[in-house]
Amino acid sequence: MSDNRRMDKHSKPKRKLKRWVKVVIALAALLFISTTAYAASVYMDAKSTINNQVYQSVDSIDDKVGSGKISREEPLNILLLGVDKRPNDSGRSDAMMVLSLRPEKNAMKIVSIPRDSRVDIAGEDYGYDKINHAYAYGGVDKSVATVEDFLNIELDYYVSMNMQGLSDMVDAIGGITVNNPIEWHDAGYYKKGYHYEKGKIHLNGPKTMGYVRMRYQDPRGDLGRTLRERQVIQAVIDKGASFNSVGKIGDMLDVLGNNMSTNLDFEDMKGLFLNYRNVRKNMESYQIKGEGTRIDGTFYFQVPEEEVQKVHDMLSKDE
Structure with a gap:
């Protein structure tokens, strides 16, 4: 065999290998460019949606302090x-919770405030009323001020979501799974005939709304309802923050833009994601305790002073 033929025989695989390397590099480059372009597009869409549609400051919170x-x-x-607005109605806060983030402990707490809690509404003209009426008197600003006065805490941010937006968000992230403490058939607000089995169940958007709305079939009444609300919030946070939800960011942004308001701007949200992402490792929930009472024929949830102090300590910086 001649030297030329020997050289051709050994050079062909090398040429084929070089061609495959070039193809792989080209595909990798194309994938990188496409991913970068998509990420840039998502980034700009998110920034525009948050800053132009979602962000709304309130007088009772200094945004610079939170930043x-x-x-x-x-x-x-x-x-x-969680705000429930109906036509020709200013609306009420149907669900009210304080989310406490503790990055130094990699922990977070969700504290539910019963909507019938009897409190002194912030301002001189309102007196004592149900805490969820604060929203009807003055929107988010009045709700923030009333909760701060009630628990003697400082709120750094608020997030207000139209309750229908909660349904849309659950659908946008592909549903959630919760551990249902009791079994029942829906015969209440939505009357869809849903069957909620005891134990772990998967919920889509409409079924989630039935899950958090139900009160009268739960022997714990509103306390059971607030427990289910906390379950749903935790499940949405976990599912929305998972890697599997990356491809659903566009749908999630649409829901936020149409249904949510907050004084978190885009830069604050980025900071939360980067600096507080480990707080989900230890999630706790708590229901403010008290007892029902009637005053002048109206039902209220009366919270003892010692319970208010306990929750204050729970949400305070040094606790």
């Missing part, structure tokens, strides 16, 4: 409001 805490990775208290 400073995020940059220093300090504890944060965030008021979560």
